Amino acid sequence: MEIELISRETIKPSLPTPSHLRIYPLSFIDNIMRRTYVPIIFFYKPNDISDQNFKISQLRKSLSQLLSKYYPFAGRLKDKITIECNDQGVSFLVAKIKNKLSEILQNPTDNLLNPLFPDELQWTNMDWSETLISFQINCFSCGGMAISTCVSHKVSDASTILNFMHDWSLINRKIEEENETGFLVLPVSNLLDGGASIFSQKDLPIFQEVLPLKRESNVVCKRFVFQPSMINFLKAMVTSSPGSIEVVTAWIYKCVVSIIGLNIETTPFNTVVDLRKKMVPPLSEKCVGNIIWPMSIVFDKKEMELEDLVCKIEEGLYEFNDVYPKIFGENRKDNLSLISKCLKQATDPRPENENTFTFSSWCRLPMYKTDFGWGKPTWVTTYSSFSRDVIILMDTKNGNGIEVMVNLKENVMEKFEHEVELLQHASFIPNPSNVEHDA
The missing domain is CATH 3.30.559.10 (Chloramphenicol acetyltransferase-like domain)
Incomplete structure (x- = not known):
């Protein structure tokens, strides 16, 4: 270029x-x-x-x-x-x-x-x-x-x-x-x-920063676009009515853990939760800064079906939404020791060889409404983080599908994209139909 x-x-x-x-x-x-x-x-x-x-x-x-x-x-x-x-x-x-x-x-x-x-x-x-x-x-x-x-x-x-x-x-x-x-x-x-x-530092100790993402040379990133038909196929495997984000997240986690040869019980699962709508009263969606907190789930079985994983993730979100907004909210003066404990846990370095899967959803954010006067964007994306086991979810342009950026070790990615049958139907090209032929 x-x-x-x-x-x-x-x-x-x-x-x-x-x-x-x-x-x-x-x-x-x-x-x-x-x-x-x-x-x-x-x-x-x-x-x-x-x-x-x-x-x-x-x-x-x-x-x-x-x-x-x-x-x-x-x-x-x-x-x-x-x-x-x-x-x-x-x-x-x-x-x-x-x-x-x-x-x-x-x-x-x-x-x-x-x-x-x-x-x-x-x-x-x-x-x-x-x-x-x-x-x-x-x-x-x-x-x-x-x-x-x-x-x-x-x-x-x-x-x-x-x-x-x-x-x-x-x-x-x-x-x-x-x-x-x-x-x-x-x-x-x-x-x-x-x-x-929003979240005052007053009366709290100042903790060290979370360590920066480690860029690893043997990590590759691939984009997978989950079209509505693929998402509905996954939802049909669950008897409840799961959200699209939860079912795609659970399915990717389950597949990758299996391919690596790990078990779910000992493989940490993290997802980032936006606190804006969870607080009491809810905060404005325009609140600036980091209005997020990681949610960790420890599963109690070595192997779990997709339905059980989705259920556990939804239960975890329900418990999270019931606890953290109260701790961080209006009564935080009474919860300073709990907040300090949360901050310490968040900043403690994890074992270097531990496989911790971290999911971050950017879905339902106004990325495709960003029209500067010459039309809405054809495609919005981020860049590979080259940090293993980091997965970012984003809306497709029409809002019906989910684009997933998956960062995995090279040998794991090779198995993931070739051995998982559903991925054979995933598109790797963002929105070719929205680009003019002579562009």
């Missing part, structure tokens, strides 16, 4: 951060979170290539306005528990790609995706003084575009990142309307909920 970096600049907030908001305290969950850059990329089908420079100019302007709302993102870490909102800004790169967009989407390998991210930051560990978020605008020869971002996990979870991108697209569309009508864009309101305003 031929790529040329056209420009590199820093975008700062359109309005200075008020003095009383200059210090932004992080939450106790943010404080233990690794500083790893989480990558996401949005692909947009071809439009008039002559408009690309105009679009980039609008993106600069709308991003600057957005940063006045998400003002902590334009700052720098002051110490382990606070951000100095000093308006230093975020990295903004523009690259021209001589290839067509279709060449990427027909075979989205890591080698092709890698240069589309800013400074190849994906899944690397952020230095304390570095920018919290970076962007790269990729312009293809056919008129297609790809907007990528790498955001420090220290300040955001997947929901925060995708809400940020969605809000950016909304402001960008308003700017386009302003250009057409002459009306001014209304100022963006300040960010209200996030950080220590």
